Amino acid sequence: MSDLLVTASKRRRARTMGIAFLVFAVAIAGLFGRGIQPGQQTTFVFQTSRDEVVAVGDLAVATRPAVYLTALVTAFLGAWQLARGFTRVDEVLGIVAGLFVVAFLTWAARGQSMNVTGLLKSSLLRAVPITLAALSGVLCERSGVVNIGIEGMMLMGAFLAALIGSISQNVWVGLMGAMAGGIVMAALLAVLAIRYKVDQIVAGTAINILATGLTSYLSSRYLQRNGALNSPPTFRPLALPGLSKIPIVGPALFNHTFPVYLTLLLVIGIQFMLFYTRWGLRSRAVGEHPRAADTLGINVFLTRYVNVLLGGMVAGLGGAYLVLSSVARFDELMTAGKGFIGLAAMIFGKWVPAGALGSSLIFGFADSLQTKLAILAVPIPSQFLLMAPYLVTMIVLAGVVGQPHPYSFS
Amino acid sequence: MDKNAALEAAVEKRPARQRRNRAWNWRGLLLPLLAIVTALIIGALVIVFTDESVYAAFREGVGRGFVQAFTVIGRAYGAFFTGAFGNPVQIVSALASGNPVKITRAVYPITETLRIATPYIFAGLAVALGFQGGLFNIGAEGQYFIAGLLTVFVGYSITGLPQVIHLPLALLAGMAGGALWAAIPGYLKGKTGAHEVINTIMMNYIAFRLAEFLLDVGGPMARGDGRPVSPEIQPTAYLPQFFPNSVALRLHVGFLLALVVAWIVWWLLYKTTLGYEIRTVGQNPHAARYAGIDVPRTILVTMALSGTLAGLSGATDILGVLHFMPNAFYSGYGFDAIALALLGKSHPGGVVLASLLFGALRSGARNMQGMAQVPIDITSILQGLIIVFIAAPEIIRMIYRLRQPVEGEGAAISLTRGWGER
Numbered sequence: 001m002s003d004l005l006v007t008a009s010k011r012r013r014a015r016t017m018g019i020a021f022l023v024f025a026v027a028i029a030g031l032f033g034r035g036i037q038p039g040q041q042t043t044f045v046f047q048t049s050r051d052e053v054v055a056v057g058d059l060a061v062a063t064r065p066a067v068y069l070t071a072l073v074t075a076f077l078g079a080w081q082l083a084r085g086f087t088r089v090d091e092v093l094g095i096v097a098g099l100f101v102v103a104f105l106t107w108a109a110r111g112q113s114m115n116v117t118g119l120l121k122s123s124l125l126r127a128v129p130i131t132l133a134a135l136s137g138v139l140c141e142r143s144g145v146v147n148i149g150i151e152g153m154m155l156m157g158a159f160l161a162a163l164i165g166s167i168s169q170n171v172w173v174g175l176m177g178a179m180a181g182g183i184v185m186a187a188l189l190a191v192l193a194i195r196y197k198v199d200q201i202v203a204g205t206a207i208n209i210l211a212t213g214l215t216s217y218l219s220s221r222y223l224q225r226n227g228a229l230n231s232p233p234t235f236r237p238l239a240l241p242g243l244s245k246i247p248i249v250g251p252a253l254f255n256h257t258f259p260v261y262l263t264l265l266l267v268i269g270i271q272f273m274l275f276y277t278r279w280g281l282r283s284r285a286v287g288e289h290p291r292a293a294d295t296l297g298i299n300v301f302l303t304r305y306v307n308v309l310l311g312g313m314v315a316g317l318g319g320a321y322l323v324l325s326s327v328a329r330f331d332e333l334m335t336a337g338k339g340f341i342g343l344a345a346m347i348f349g350k351w352v353p354a355g356a357l358g359s360s361l362i363f364g365f366a367d368s369l370q371t372k373l374a375i376l377a378v379p380i381p382s383q384f385l386l387m388a389p390y391l392v393t394m395i396v397l398a399g400v401v402g403q404p405h406p407y408s409f410s
Numbered sequence: 411m412d413k414n415a416a417l418e419a420a421v422e423k424r425p426a427r428q429r430r431n432r433a434w435n436w437r438g439l440l441l442p443l444l445a446i447v448t449a450l451i452i453g454a455l456v457i458v459f460t461d462e463s464v465y466a467a468f469r470e471g472v473g474r475g476f477v478q479a480f481t482v483i484g485r486a487y488g489a490f491f492t493g494a495f496g497n498p499v500q501i502v503s504a505l506a507s508g509n510p511v512k513i514t515r516a517v518y519p520i521t522e523t524l525r526i527a528t529p530y531i532f533a534g535l536a537v538a539l540g541f542q543g544g545l546f547n548i549g550a551e552g553q554y555f556i557a558g559l560l561t562v563f564v565g566y567s568i569t570g571l572p573q574v575i576h577l578p579l580a581l582l583a584g585m586a587g588g589a590l591w592a593a594i595p596g597y598l599k600g601k602t603g604a605h606e607v608i609n610t611i612m613m614n615y616i617a618f619r620l621a622e623f624l625l626d627v628g629g630p631m632a633r634g635d636g637r638p639v640s641p642e643i644q645p646t647a648y649l650p651q652f653f654p655n656s657v658a659l660r661l662h663v664g665f666l667l668a669l670v671v672a673w674i675v676w677w678l679l680y681k682t683t684l685g686y687e688i689r690t691v692g693q694n695p696h697a698a699r700y701a702g703i704d705v706p707r708t709i710l711v712t713m714a715l716s717g718t719l720a721g722l723s724g725a726t727d728i729l730g731v732l733h734f735m736p737n738a739f740y741s742g743y744g745f746d747a748i749a750l751a752l753l754g755k756s757h758p759g760g761v762v763l764a765s766l767l768f769g770a771l772r773s774g775a776r777n778m779q780g781m782a783q784v785p786i787d788i789t790s791i792l793q794g795l796i797i798v799f800i801a802a803p804e805i806i807r808m809i810y811r812l813r814q815p816v817e818g819e820g821a822a823i824s825l826t827r828g829w830g831e832r
Contacts, residue, residue: 148607188798196802201546201607202752206797209745213790220785221460340611347608383623390612390619397604 014085017093021078024096029071032107036064042106043113047251063110070103108376119365119372120252125325127357127364128263129154129335132318133342134349134356135263135270136311142274142351143307144287148204149189150315151339152211156181157319159215162330163223165232165323174232175259175320182316183309185211190308194301208339216332223330234328235259259321264357266314271353283307315339337390344393359396363389442753442760444806445799446767449792454483456791457784486782493777494523494770514658519773521653521661525731527769529554531668532723533743534750534761535675536588536716541756542679543712544692545599549592549610550720551744552617556591557584557721559621561728562735563631565643576646581725588721589714591617596713600706606713614744625737638737649730662730669762671722676758678715688712720747749793752800768793 044059074096086092105114133150140147157178165174185207192203223230235257244254274280285293286303294300318338323330341363342356349355370385458464458479468475496519504516533550540547561584568576595609624631626638633641649667653659679685690698691708699705728735750768754760771789778784799806806812 192798192802196804198801202748202797202801205548205745205748206794206801209749209790209797210794212745213787213792213794217456217785217787217791218460220787337611337615340608344608344612381623383619383626387616387619390615394598394604394609394612397608398598398602 014089015082017089018078018082018085021074021081021092021096024100025071025075025078028074028100028103029068032067032103033064033071036067036107036110038064040064040111042066042109042111045113045115046117058113061106063106066106067103070099070106074099108373112376114372114376117249117252119368120249121255122368122371123361123365124252124256124260125364126367127360128260129318129321129338130342130345130363131263131267131357131360132314132321133339134346134360135266135353136315136318137343137346138274138351138353138356139270139307139311139314141346142287143283143304144290145190145193145304145308146200146204147186147189147308147311147315148201148343149185149207149211149339150204150311150318150342151335151337152204152208153182153185153312153315154319154322154335154339155215155333156185156211157316158323158334159219159319159330160316161320161323162230162232163218166229169233171233171235171324174324175317178320178323179313179316182312182314182319184312186308186312186315189312190305194304194308212333215330219330219332230329232324232328234324234326257325259317259325262317263321267353267357274353318342341389341393344397348396363392366392438755440812441803441806442755442764442800444810445753445796448799448806448809449795450487452795453788453792454487457486457788458482482782486778486784489777489781489784490774492774493519493781494774496520510656514656518658519777521659522773523766523769524665525661525769526772527765528662528665528668528730529723529727530746530750530765530768531672531762532719532726533747534754534765535672535758536719536723537744537747537751538754538756538758538761539675539679539688539719540712540716541751542692543688543709543716544695545596545709545712545716546607546748547592547610547713547716547720548607548744548748549595549613549717550723550747552610552614553588553591553717553720554724554727554743555617555621556724557587558724558728558735559624559631559640560584560587561725562640562643565647565729566641566734569644571646573646573648576644577649577729580643580647580729581722584721584725584728585718586721588717588719588724590717592717592720593710593714596710596717599713600709621735622737625735631735633734640735642734643729647729648733649726651730660731662726664726664730667722667726668765671719672758672762675719679758684711746793749797752797 040063041060042063044061046058077092077096080086081089081092108114133154136150136153137147160181161174161178164177165171168174188210189203189207192198192206193200219230237255237257238261240254244250246254274284282293282298283303285296286298286300290300293303319335322334322338327334342360345359345363346356348359348362349357366388370382370388373385374382461482464475464479464482467478496516501516501520504512507513533554536550536553537547561580564580564583565576568579571579591613592610595604595606595613598604598609599606623629625640626632627636629638631640633639649662649664651659652661652663679689687698687703687708688711690701690703691705691712695705698708746768750761750764753764753767754762771792775784775786775789778788779786
């Protein structure tokens with residue numbers, strides 16, 4: 001009997017998906033098919049002017065046919081889903097969303113050009129702090145400690161990066177200082193949550209408030225009065241020889257500053273360590289079933305302490321990146337919610353570093369789209385575009401049904 | 411077995427009066443009080459350690475250094491006290507002299523404290539109500555903005571209504587706005603389990619951008635004179651002032667409204683069925699469901715009520731003090747409300763007391779900044795410390811060598827659900 005119920009709800013979900021795809025198709029045709037002048041073309045440019053790269057020509061498409069083609073493909077996918085159904089519907093949903101975005105870009109840049117490489121590059125750049133925040137969350141939450149205080153740790157990291165970087169005039173020392181700051185705030189969270197068993201969200205909130213207060217206070221006291229304390233050096237971009245000349249993706253991926261490369265390495269490294277080493281297995285065991293781990297002799301407290309401190313270090317790194325990349329100064333409250341968006345990216349990425357990177361890229365893309373669209377003079381007020389990352393976060397969270405925890409059991 | 415025996419013995423030893431479940435008693439007041447005192451001490455240390463004059467004095471001599479340190483602390487906290495409450499001597503002599511200018515100057519600090527406490531009372535009640543329902547509403551700030559937008563719109567766009575209708579209408583608009591803004595994360599939590607911490611924070615940023623769009627120069631709700639503010643509301647929508655003839659004294663009826671609303675929240679939580687349902691869902695949603703309570707609906711209602719209260723904080727600020735709405739800025743106000751709810755142990759009476767304290771903190775901190783050059787952010791540091799000490803009472807007990815409470819005494823309210831349970 002319950003079998004039938006499961007199949008019935010699965011069928012209903014499949015049908016809803018199919019109808020959703022069709023709605024997407026209609027939206028594409030209806031929204032992005034309008035306002036196009038006959039014969040208009042959209043030019044996709046694949047290199048930025050400053051990078052030496054194997055030259056790839058621009059791709060010019062006739063706008064209206066391109067949009068309608070996209071709508072057609074989406075409609076076809078919807079029809080197929082209704083008739084036969086895809087086995088991996090979620091992937092197809094991702095494809096449909098991608099088609100929607102492509103159609104939107106084609107429409108937005110009608111009669112003008114859109115620099116695809118530039119878009120990819122800035123997406124990655126904006127994704128870096130979010131990725132680091134998400135990685136911090138993954139490390140902490142996989143071992144059983146919810147870390148709401150990532151925002152505060154990033155803020156502290158940013159502040160110390162600016163201060164120590166300015167005093168030492170050395171980016172590396174500034175980076176170390178930021179990581180130390182993140183570790184200190186994480187230590188506070190660890191002590192509160194592990195030793196005193198404070199509710200972890202309250203502890204994280206306290207960290208945020210303390211970090212906000214301390215950094216704003218010290219910034220008013222010292223940084224704002226003495227400009228020399230708020231002018232750290234920045235990282236210079238490092239083009240990887242050979243790789244950065246690859247067309248289209250080369251400049252987007254291989255011509256960045258050190259923290260960006262470090263972030264990508266961290267994603268790979270933490271993924272490997274969590275799932276392919278003994279330490280990772282123990283950490284996950286502690287998070288999934290601390291009592292069982294304890295009976296095996298794993299020191300639950302120590303494991304949690306180590307993971308939370310590592311998470312703090314990574315979050316501090318995220319804050320340092322905000323300051324030491326191009327901005328080169330600390331402004332009060334400069335993290336602007338990136339810690340929380342990182343948490344959303346972590347949940348969307350199913351608490352896996354690779355997934356966190358993927359969803360951070362989506363957020364970064366939404367963020368960078370907003371500036372591009374302003375340049376293209378798309379008639380949507382900039383504030384609505386600025387809302388995009390937050391709306392995407394909420395939609396994403398709503399889609400991950402009933403799974404607020406990496407180890408939910410029914 | 412031993413534990414039970416000890417518990418029985420302890421319970422029987424307590425006098426009958428204490429066995430009644432009192433929301434707050436003198437013992438319960440001790441911890442928050444010590445938390446505040448300890449936070450103030452640490453705050454004093456922060457001030458001293460970041461003051462150049464102290465370091466200069468220490469270089470001259472240790473004794474002189476200590477004298478300077480205490481002078482600095484005294485000046486800072488002295489400025490704080492007079493900023494928060496006024497100088498008692500000055501108040502008495504001003505009242506005796508009957509000189510209105512003198513009275514205004516003497517009474518200004520305490521009226522400011524009460525005025526600043528008003529939105530805090532509402533916001534603290536909002537978060538406290540959420541906590542009672544097991545929900546963490548960090549969206550108080552976003553709800554404040556949305557309510558402010560709706561209130562100010564009703565305030566300036568409707569003319570020709572008598573105050574007795576216009577004012578409640580404007581307040582209702584604010585309440586509705588706040589309720590709606592909080593209901594969205596509430597609905598999502600009930601339907602999909604998406605945690606309200608992140609959703610309310612996202613709604614905050616969305617509200618912030620929305621207000622920016624509406625109020626920016628040239629926006630739909632901007633005044634049109636080049637400033638990013640809304641038009642002034644009609645005088646018929648003003649909240650009555652206590653001192654209508656004084657420009658400086660801005661205490662308004664909203665403060666009394668806050669006290670009344672606090673009483674209503676207490677009555678709702680402890681004397682009605684809905685309040686019982688809210689508290690049950692907060693303590694154990696599974697048991698609540700087993701008892702037949704519709705948990706998602708209760709979550710939605712709790713968030714909506716919480717948003718209504720937060721909306722009132724914005725509405726009263728606009729109708730009572732500002733009389734227009736300036737372009738929003740995110741100031742971490744919602745986190746203050748969390749500190750209030752924690753300090754007041756999620757009980758309306760406690761929240762009112764905590765809000766008065768925070769009103770004093772803010773009003774005093776302004777004076778600290780002006781007269782003693784202590785940056786105003788010291789309040790955030792103090793708030794963070796207070797939260798830490800309230801949330802981890804063992805630290806306070808360890809510092810002051812207090813007795814551990816008997817198990818079962820003072821049941822803590824479980825603050826969040828579905829996250830951080832381990």
